[in-house]
Amino acid sequence: MFDGTDEEFRAVLDKLGHPPLPKYIKRPAEESDKERYQTVYATEEGAVAAPTAGLH
Helix, strand or coil: CCCCCCHHHHHHHHHHHHCCCCCCCCCCCCCCCHCCCCCCCHHHCCCCCCHHHHHH
C-alpha cells in the first residue's frame, strides 16, 4: 500500500521503473527509450505492455 498522493506514486514509479527493451538490445534502458519502445497499447498513462505485444 502506498500512502502518498497520485503524483508522488507516479514519481516513485518513474524513478524505479524502466521500459522493457527487446532482448537484442544489450544495454540499460535510456530516457529516450520511454517513447522509442512504447507500444500503441500503452498510450494511456499507467498502461503497460511488453514490447512483443505489438509485433503481430
